[in-house]
Amino acid sequence: MDYEFFMKEAYKEALKAYEINEVPIGCVIVYDNTIISRAYNRRNIEKNTLKHAELIAIDNACNVINDWRLENTTIFITVEPCPMCTGAILQSRIPTVVFGTRNKKAGCCGSILNMLNNNSFNHKASIIEGVLEEECSLLMKNFFKKLRKKG
Amino acid sequence: MDYEFFMKEAYKEALKAYEINEVPIGCVIVYDNTIISRAYNRRNIEKNTLKHAELIAIDNACNVINDWRLENTTIFITVEPCPMCTGAILQSRIPTVVFGTRNKKAGCCGSILNMLNNNSFNHKASIIEGVLEEECSLLMKNFFKKLRKKG
Numbered sequence: 001m002d003y004e005f006f007m008k009e010a011y012k013e014a015l016k017a018y019e020i021n022e023v024p025i026g027c028v029i030v031y032d033n034t035i036i037s038r039a040y041n042r043r044n045i046e047k048n049t050l051k052h053a054e055l056i057a058i059d060n061a062c063n064v065i066n067d068w069r070l071e072n073t074t075i076f077i078t079v080e081p082c083p084m085c086t087g088a089i090l091q092s093r094i095p096t097v098v099f100g101t102r103n104k105k106a107g108c109c110g111s112i113l114n115m116l117n118n119n120s121f122n123h124k125a126s127i128i129e130g131v132l133e134e135e136c137s138l139l140m141k142n143f144f145k146k147l148r149k150k151g
Numbered sequence: 152m153d154y155e156f157f158m159k160e161a162y163k164e165a166l167k168a169y170e171i172n173e174v175p176i177g178c179v180i181v182y183d184n185t186i187i188s189r190a191y192n193r194r195n196i197e198k199n200t201l202k203h204a205e206l207i208a209i210d211n212a213c214n215v216i217n218d219w220r221l222e223n224t225t226i227f228i229t230v231e232p233c234p235m236c237t238g239a240i241l242q243s244r245i246p247t248v249v250f251g252t253r254n255k256k257a258g259c260c261g262s263i264l265n266m267l268n269n270n271s272f273n274h275k276a277s278i279i280e281g282v283l284e285e286e287c288s289l290l291m292k293n294f295f296k297k298l299r300k301k302g
Contacts, residue, residue, distance in 0.1 A: 091235045
């Protein structure tokens with residue numbers, strides 16, 4: 001699987017969030033080497049906790065596959081997912097998570113917790129990190145720089 | 152706050168799930184001593200990971216309050232929430248979680264993890280457990296008994 005190719009697509013989603021002043025995180029879900037779902041963070045514009053990129057993408061993917069189990073998919077996210085989104089990855093049994101850059105304040109795939117490698121849960125997932133890390137990290141940094149200037 | 156009163160309302164929601172052969176978990180969200188959102192687990196019928204009672208209730212509550220921050224609310228759930236739903240409670244900054252019975256296989260408010268009392272996250276929540284514990288626990292046991300008979 002061409003990790004960089006799909007991460008570039010997630011990055012394009014993150015850019016859409018950046019353009020509307022949302023924290024620039026994008027996500028795609030791949031099944032059978034095809035993107036079946038793509039989304040970007042819309043939490044502020046929708047005024048809704050659940051509108052993180054990953055949750056929107058998982059919601060769409062369940063509709064496409066017509067199952068709550070996304071067992072043969074791979075999820076690509078520009079930034080390490082938060083506890084909610086990592087929990088949703090667990091619950092939907094996604095086997096592989098690929099992310100760009102770490103989220104040191106809330107990441108649950110290695111930073112604060114590693115929820116995807118806990119023997120007590122009934123599911124585990126593989127983690128591949130650091131794909132297009134520089135670009136994904138720079139986009140976040142630029143976003144927070146822009147935010148500080150505005151404030 | 153009358154914990155038993157609101158838990159009874161969450162229990163009524165759980166009964167609705169039981170009747171349609173979903174894992175019987177119900178939830179209400181209370182603001183200013185009034186229920187602003189109520190939901191029950193619909194994961195199988197909707198074929199969607201995100202249709203746990205808590206996520207449906209949080210989604211509705213964000214719409215009612217018109218904000219992703221549910222800062223002055225209390226969430227009542229018949230069963231200890233899973234990693235995804237506990238993460239959503241964190242993300243929406245709900246300050247108090249009241250639940251009926253523990254979920255030893257996936258609970259993240261004390262059983263497998265306690266995600267609501269971790270200094271590394273930017274939010275913590277108080278946990279009140281064991282409200283109507285017997286009823287909430289018995290409903291779950293009866294559900295799995297019924298499921299085994301069917302299987």
